[in-house]
Amino acid sequence: MSTAAGAALLLAAAVVCSSADGESEARRRAVPAVYVFGDSLVDVGNNDFLPPPAPRAGSPCGVDLPRAIPGGRTGRFTNGYNLADIIAQRVGFDMSPLAYLSLTPQASLDLLSSHVGANYASGGSGILDDTGNGTITLREQVKMFADTKATMIKANKLGNNRVNRLLSQSLFLISTAGNDFLAFGDGRATRSDASAYIAKMVTTYLKHIKELYRLGARRLGLLDALPIGCLPGCRTSFGHDDACDAAANSLARRFNALLRLEMASAKAASMPGMEYSIASIYGIFSDMITNPELDN
Numbered sequence: 001m002s003t004a005a006g007a008a009l010l011l012a013a014a015v016v017c018s019s020a021d022g023e024s025e026a027r028r029r030a031v032p033a034v035y036v037f038g039d040s041l042v043d044v045g046n047n048d049f050l051p052p053p054a055p056r057a058g059s060p061c062g063v064d065l066p067r068a069i070p071g072g073r074t075g076r077f078t079n080g081y082n083l084a085d086i087i088a089q090r091v092g093f094d095m096s097p098l099a100y101l102s103l104t105p106q107a108s109l110d111l112l113s114s115h116v117g118a119n120y121a122s123g124g125s126g127i128l129d130d131t132g133n134g135t136i137t138l139r140e141q142v143k144m145f146a147d148t149k150a151t152m153i154k155a156n157k158l159g160n161n162r163v164n165r166l167l168s169q170s171l172f173l174i175s176t177a178g179n180d181f182l183a184f185g186d187g188r189a190t191r192s193d194a195s196a197y198i199a200k201m202v203t204t205y206l207k208h209i210k211e212l213y214r215l216g217a218r219r220l221g222l223l224d225a226l227p228i229g230c231l232p233g234c235r236t237s238f239g240h241d242d243a244c245d246a247a248a249n250s251l252a253r254r255f256n257a258l259l260r261l262e263m264a265s266a267k268a269a270s271m272p273g274m275e276y277s278i279a280s281i282y283g284i285f286s287d288m289i290t291n292p293e294l295d296n
């Protein structure tokens with residue numbers, strides 16, 4: 001990802017963390033742990049442990065990462081730090097917590113003492129179970145987190161109440177939805193049933209969020225859907241190289257609007273004490289594409 005993207009992604013982090021402590025305390029950890037869920041924008045290596053057809057981050061991904069990354073392989077679908085890293089840095093960590101599937105016994109101990117968190121994200125995955133053949137679906141990611149919590153309690157390093165308290169103070173970050181729109185390109189969904197498809201995306205997303213709430217999440221940062229019609233694959237597949245596909249972008253905007261609406265009513269109806277923020281990745285990427293000179 002370019003430096004322009006890096007600059008914009010910092011903005012995204014600022015949006016997500018706008019309620020965190022002030023600039024002067026930027027290095028102080030604002031949360032005890034970060035738990036990350038979602039797709040390639042935040043995957044830090046889980047897919048390295050999955051067989052095809054799950055996508056793997058190949059060269060030149062990772063070329064701009066500092067050498068400090070343990071193990072050499074970065075597992076990220078970006079040249080440098082990805083959004084999970086940047087947001088974790090904003091709340092006082094060096095980078096994203098490790099990929100869940102990469103955890104060594106020592107890293108598992110750190111995870112179990114809950115002072116790090118874990119990253120369950122899988123490139124290519126989406127909200128729906130049908131999205132991202134071979135990837136870790138959001139449903140499975142939430143299940144892995146449930147297993148993590150159960151193990152933390154069973155390991156008895158912390159009592160049940162302390163685990164719940166730590167989780168309630170931790171940051172839960174989710175970046176998803178973009179890959180679900182691929183269904184419109186491969187025939188699994190059509191523009192005429194777009195409303196039902198988008199409604200199903202939001203309903204399913206809310207179901208997984210409510211499960212995280214039930215498991216103890218109380219601080220949630222969501223990244224909304226990208227302007228999918230401006231992604232390189234989409235532009236060329238629709239036959240015009242520099243214009244974005246307006247119809248595809250409108251699907252993303254409809255999802256984003258419905259997500260904001262349904263999230264607000266779900267919080268009011270059934271998630272008391274949930275603090276959340278939805279960062280407009282759509283707006284940030286659109287600005288970068290329309291006004292590249294502003295970013296660099």
Ligand SMILES: *[C@@H]1O[C@H](CO)[C@@H](O)[C@H](O)[C@H]1NC(C)=O
Nearest residue numbers: 051052053054130132133134
């Ligand atoms: C998923 O991928 C496997 C392995 O490539 C393939 O055999 C299977 O048909 C795929 N399933 C779907 C639903 O595309």
